[in-house]
Amino acid sequence: MNRKWTSLLTASLMTLAFSTQAATLLVGSYTDGASQGIYRYAFESKTGQIEPTPQQVIKSVSPSWLVLSADQRQLFVVNETPQGHASSFSVSSKGEIKPLNQVATRGDEPTHASLSRDQRYLFVANYAVAPNPGGSLVVIPVAKDGKLKTVVQQVRHKPSGVNPERQAGAHVHSLVLSPEGSHLYASDLGADKVFIYRYDGASPDKPLTPAIPASVTLPPGSGPRHLLFDAKGRHAYLTLEMSAEVVMFDVKDAALQERQRLPLTEQKDAAARAAGGLNLSADGRFLYVSNRGTANEIVVFSVGKDDGQLTFLQRRSVEGDHPREFALDPSDNFLLVANQKSNQIVVMRRDPRTGKLEETVQTLPQDAPSDLKFIE
Template sequence: MNPLNLTLTLTRRTALAGMAATVAMPLRAADPVVRLIAGTYAREGGKGLYPITYDAAADRWQVGMPVAGIDDASFGVKAPRGPWYVVKEQTAGQVSSVGTDWAKQATVTTGGADPCHAAIDGTGTCLAVANYSSGSVAFHRLDPRTGAPADPTVFRHQGQGPVRDRQAGPHAHWVGFSPDQRWLHSVDLGADAIFAYRFDATARTLAPPVMAWRAPPGSGPRHLIRHPRLAIAYVVCELSSQLIALTATPDGRFATRTSVSTLPAGFKGTSFPAHIAIDRAGRRLYVSNRGHDSITVFALDGTGMPQPIQHIPSGGDWPRFFLMLEDRQRLLVANERSGSAAVFRIGADGKLAATGQTLAVPGVVFLGRV
């Protein structure tokens, strides 16, 4: 039986066992149901990928039986006209192409340890993967017929930071292709840097990396998001709890514009930001804080400069990832340590309100829309 048909009904304030890192499924214009998938860490009780559906008319969530055999799927990305690509975050890192039935089609090494992020170029023919523990980026060509990834070309970063237990060497944490498809960027937490790779989409090649931006020492940059209209990018720093706005220049580099804390004034505890996202209008930006266990909402002015307007509890412990469903006015937060995903309503002003709906998902670390 197709695991997507094996569902459990989740109603308001009802826990759903087994939802982890979520990967979302494509929404047809006439389809009233949003389809997602969640990925999980096996060491925290996850059993693989978990299909999820959301019926907006009934305000009802349904979680399917886990798809076994896809463990430690800490991130996934879908090609424009192809399969999903899901990383396996283990010492012997792997990436697999996965079909619509969530069966593996092809699996290759990422040439490094603990892959944690991936990106596909605009043509859907090249895949980049960030290997965290190895501090490297794997570049895979994709088969134009099947979408299967080839063995990678691996580029290792250089550098370190002053936080000895976290920055003794490079730790690539994010990859993404620039809107003009001329560059691949990688955010490196260990090296306190963003690296830029010249990308040739026709030849499907990368040049070795160059320094694109130097972060404040010890800040530990983690994830980056670009403004949908302006030549501005935002990087969230895991070790300093900073959101830094950057000017993106045509030569692939970045320049610092401003920095603001992701935490409320007066907070004295330990906290590590994780994920960052921006709405389609470029008016609101969101960051998850692990430790403070919150989502911070920033207003963006006409020049793209951020100002915090809300700190709201994440509805669980250790919010690693969250998924925005703007067309359904919902935001789903993956709280890793509590094994739960909390559902929030996105207001007209971009602020969040708790719905009281919580999905029980052991080890949830990624959410995606198919």
Template sequence: MKKILLLLLLAFPAISIAQGKAYNLLIGTYTTGKSEGIYVYRFDTTTGKVTYQDKVTGINNPSYIAISNDRKFIYSVNEVGSDRTGSVSSFSFDAKSGKITLINKQPSIGAGPCYISVDKANKNVFVANYAGGSLTVLPIKADGSLGEPSQNIQDEGTGPNKSRQEKPHVHTAVLSPDEKFLLYTDLGTDKLNIMKYNPSAAKPLTPAQPAFVASVGGDGPRHIAFSPDNKFMYLIHEMGGDIYTYAYNNGQLKKLASTTIVPDGFSGSIGAADIHISPDGKYLYSTNRGSENEIETFRINRENGALALVDRTSSMGKTPRNFVIDPTGNFLLVANQNSDDVYVFRINKTTGKLTYTDTKIIVGNPSCLKFAAVD
């Protein structure tokens, strides 16, 4: 009997560890191909395994999504082309079941909305209208629905690349860690704009001083990542294929370095896309959608923010538009937009290197990956 009890005691902890903590994995997509909307999977942070939960259909191009801090609501862009105004949708979300239900929709006052974020207090969402070249703020009501837009900031100007920078192209809108500022990139004008954020004001955003930092002409600023200690901010450039390292302090940015994501002598096409930092702050990852279809791994110098290349890993598909690191830092998942798949890689926390886990999700045109705790 004692031997049986001992075996049971040994077995149950092993089962608990194998299961790990479960998170919801939400996948935003373009619905122009095989996709039907937003998909929800259950993700195990120990095994890296996924289980299909649910989907919400009838949404036009929910290409980027944001989740409220309390996990009760989801907000998505509805990215339509350059000739008409896009829209933004709000949904209720049951984290335990993974069920998503549409609440309402509002115009984004700009064409091609491609990015959305939400503040922690669930007061406002911020939408980057890529084709329209503007940033829009929409208030959130008590029931999670979106009110009519409260502010629209229209950028002006062009860049040296006449085919890509013929007008403004706002690409991202990210709140600073303390949410006192909102930073948004304009690929068309090579600017990272900085706005003060007052959630209670009728127009929540006002220009900071300085109101922007400029990138090298033709670089095309795209996405942003803050270090976990908030000392550094990193900005990836879609066309230039480089990452700028900035010292960050209360809305002030000081450029420290520029690091390329492509190898010496590179002659292929560059399509730098996404950038994220591991939860422990040791490694920065980026993606290149161009001819490489790869994920780059950089080691971060915690003292000065400098980046050192560690490895290059195939994304296993075509056009790695977006990726996400699970909250435990065990796995990196990459969304390959043009091969209709999401691949799961295990992260070696000592070296930062990635290893494919044999877990793959087939989903049409995935373009955004987000995690939300189940409980």
């Protein structure tokens, strides 16, 4: 067989391997540069390789956060623009994505969203860079066909004002539901608080009401960013962006009780303090936290089996700039990092036994990646 036919056969076999064995990786990105929006890739969990050529490119303006429905047949994104929007897409059984509709979020620069457990509402965090009127939380109904309706509820918080540059206004950074779906937790960087709301899907005009207690207060100027619950909802973990710390909470009757607060960096320079996302391994034994700024690291902790407390394990460079978000693949053997400012996705091997991150197996060029989600 000549060299030409050998190359064609090899390429065909590689394509077949990806098409029959791969998971689907969705990448959201900022579209201020060369990116067009959402990219759909094949990911091979045996090797940790992303097929370099995307299977589909879906045009969407700065889809910075992606949310999949429980059955993974609907995709919702927030479009992080000065006049924010949320967009809805259908996902076929083959993973093909088609746009459905888009609605205004009544706020600026939305950065995060989550879907109610009953799939009836999309909760959107309008971060809003400008302090006036500042950020807000909005509730958007989801129709049975997956299309979004207009906002039915909007909530604004009072800022702490501790940092005059970054906390003059409220900045809702993330909205996370408790595992059973009864409460919504709003991390507000501008208020130095996590606000807690009861969710009632039977109340169409006002699905959210303040819980008791209505919030938990974090250290002044710390800037709460992302919250994550363990599988049983007994413990929660929170990144403090501005102080570059991670907080561990006990959860009881929806209230958050702080048990532990640990630094993500030993560097004294404020430029090294920019905590980002966090993820737990599937078995709940390890927590991974990103710290951006000049640090650009993933910090690994082991998680106490009974008490949920954290023990430092490892600090690993992301080999790029500004890890906006990261994700563990479906096999839990690889960790993928979206390095926004260095325009790349870095894939690292993970040891499931020790939890530690090992060698880099791939670096894929990708303009301004912001979020990573898998369709299984």
